Amino acid sequence: MQKGGSLKMANIEEADVVIIGAGAVGCAIARRMSITHPGKRIVVLEKLSGIGQETSHRNSGVLHSGLHQNPRFLKSRLAWQGSPMAANFMRKNNFPVLDCGMIVAISGQSFLGGMSSLWSLASLIKRGKEQNIKFDFLTSSGVRKLEPNVKSLGGIFIPNVWVINPDQFVYALYDEAEENGAEFFVNSPVQDVYALIKYHCVFTPTKVFRAPVVINAAGLYADDIARMAGFRPYKIYPWRGEYYEVISEKKSLIKHLVYPAVPPYYPGKGIHLGPRVDGRLFIGPNARPVPRKNYYEEDKTSPEVFLEAAKRFLPQLELEDLRWAYSGIRPKTTDDTKENDFIISLDRESPPMAMVNLIGIDSPGLASAMAIARHVDCLLAKYLRK
Numbered sequence: 555m556q557k558g559g560s561l562k563m564a565n566i567e568e569a570d571v572v573i574i575g576a577g578a579v580g581c582a583i584a585r586r587m588s589i590t591h592p593g594k595r596i597v598v599l600e601k602l603s604g605i606g607q608e609t610s611h612r613n614s615g616v617l618h619s620g621l622h623q624n625p626r627f628l629k630s631r632l633a634w635q636g637s638p639m640a641a642n643f644m645r646k647n648n649f650p651v652l653d654c655g656m657i658v659a660i661s662g663q664s665f666l667g668g669m670s671s672l673w674s675l676a677s678l679i680k681r682g683k684e685q686n687i688k689f690d691f692l693t694s695s696g697v698r699k700l701e702p703n704v705k706s707l708g709g710i711f712i713p714n715v716w717v718i719n720p721d722q723f724v725y726a727l728y729d730e731a732e733e734n735g736a737e738f739f740v741n742s743p744v745q746d747v748y749a750l751i752k753y754h755c756v757f758t759p760t761k762v763f764r765a766p767v768v769i770n771a772a773g774l775y776a777d778d779i780a781r782m783a784g785f786r787p788y789k790i791y792p793w794r795g796e797y798y799e800v801i802s803e804k805k806s807l808i809k810h811l812v813y814p815a816v817p818p819y820y821p822g823k824g825i826h827l828g829p830r831v832d833g834r835l836f837i838g839p840n841a842r843p844v845p846r847k848n849y850y851e852e853d854k855t856s857p858e859v860f861l862e863a864a865k866r867f868l869p870q871l872e873l874e875d876l877r878w879a880y881s882g883i884r885p886k887t888t889d890d891t892k893e894n895d896f897i898i899s900l901d902r903e904s905p906p907m908a909m910v911n912l913i914g915i916d917s918p919g920l921a922s923a924m925a926i927a928r929h930v931d932c933l934l935a936k937y938l939r940k
Contacts (some may be wrong), residue, residue: 569597569765570571570938573754574744574779575612577599578720578923579857579915580771581727586927588734591938593690597693598735599756600819601743601775607726609773610722610920612799612850612882613720614828614836617641618918619656619712622823625684627895628929633684633918636925640723641716647726650831652717655659656811659697659709661866675815679710688714700917703807704867713812719831720920727923748781752906754783766847766906768928773915774847774885788913791889792847793840795822798860804870805835821891823917825863836879837864843889850881856857887914898926908937 571587573580576598584598602608607720617637623630628724644651658678660671682689689712697706732738739758745756749769756763774780777790808827816824822841829835837860857876864871887894894914902909908928919926 561770565760566762566764568595569763570594571599571767572754572763572765573769573771574756575771575773575776576605576728576738576740577608577723577771577773578606578724578727578920579773579912579926581605581724581731582923582927583771583930584731584738584929585727585734586756586924587938588731588736589774590931592734594938596731596927597765598731598736598738598744599758599763600738600740603740605728605738605740606721609882610720612880613920614802614839615718615720615830615920616918617718617921618718619687619715620685620918621658621678621682621687621689621712623681623918624893626894627893628898629896629918630685632925632929634687634895636922637716638714639924640718640921642720644723644726648738649719649722650727652829652831654715654717654829655711655713656813657692657697657700657704657709657711658813658815659704659706659867660815661730661908662705662707664864668785670817671815674817675709677818678815681818682710682712687712691732701808701810701812703870704812705869707866709815711721711887715833717829723920726931744779744782747779748908749783749902749907752911754907762933766908767934770909770911772914776864776885776911776913776915780901780913783909785911788887788897788911790847790885790887790914792844792849793821793884793886793916794842794844794849794881795884796855797836797838797879798857798876799875800835800837800871800875801890803832804875807868807870808835814863814866819893821886827864827868837876839882841884844883847883850883854878867926870940871911884916885914886916889910896922896926898929898933906937908934910934932935
């Protein structure tokens with residue numbers, strides 16, 4: 555179905571809000587708006603055959619504190635707000651929440667390599683204080699009290715960091731949104747978006763939805779959707795993060811998240827040791843630019859890279875303990891190591907019409923999802939009052 559082509563009236567449907575993308579953020583927005591705007595028809599369009607199958611699924615499930623983000627960034631504030639919201643939401647829905655906290659540690663090996671690890675930790679501490687994030691200083695013996703098997707010179711411990719199953723999170727958001735009347739259409743890729751005088755037309759292969767309010771939460775493909783709607787400056791650069799799983803009995807050696815101290819300009823949070831709610835232990839992710847948004851398994855990073863990073867804290871690990879698990883791709887707005895913030899922009903403000911573009915919702919997007927939903931709902935409140 556092409557823009558401007560002839561349409562049968564039966565293929566045109568009216569809605570109050572169209573949300574493009576059914577990942578964690580899209581589902582969180584649908585849930586929020588179905589609660590705050592009862593009676594409005596809220597439609598969610600997803601190009602794949604199910605919800606939460608891309609970035610939200612290929613995720614570590616960590617509910618971050620915002621410590622690693624620039625305190626002036628929107629993403630630091632939304633992570634700080636959204637993490638406890640998500641943890642409480644999961645508990646309320648009887649899903650497991652791993653209340654493990656995060657250790658940010660300095661390894662002896664990194665210290666011998668220079669003072670950069672101390673400087674990195676000092677930068678993180680400064681950021682944490684600016685954001686009023688609760689943390690405790692740890693000596694080497696303090697780290698051992700929390701993690702007897704971890705070798706470290708010391709670091710900090712952030713208690714308010716949790717791990718959840720991201721698939722359970724997305725489906726819980728989806729279930730509540732649907733119970734409240736939100737409608738989800740899978741296998742419905744958006745082919746075009748354009749604005750008329752009082753509403754947008756959102757084209758899919760089988761239907762056209764007319765709605766005054768459109769929310770672009772398309773994740774990796776949000777720049778493509780924005781361009782369809784006439785907003786051309788946005789560009790997403792795909793960065794891949796890979797994970798290896800500890801498949802031996804050594805997976806039980808770690809109970810907390812253990813992160814290295816990385817500098818503020820580092821493109822990720824560093825290859826770390828990450829326990830999951832089901833008892834498994836993963837190492838990763840790394841962070842590397844890739845040529846395509848679906849470049850998940852080609853050109854895998856060798857396990858030696860992950861083993862070297864993990865052995866700095868857990869020297870008991872050997873190569874045979876690791877198995878490549880999966881990768882996820884983050885929608886960054888830069889192709890270098892510069893820090894990038896979330897872009898949540900009300901790009902069309904012509905009442906009764908409005909369009910919000912969410913661009914570059916990378917880590918900590920899962921942790922921030924429920925706070926992002928509240929933020930978007932506030933941006934659009936005046937358009938949905940009647």
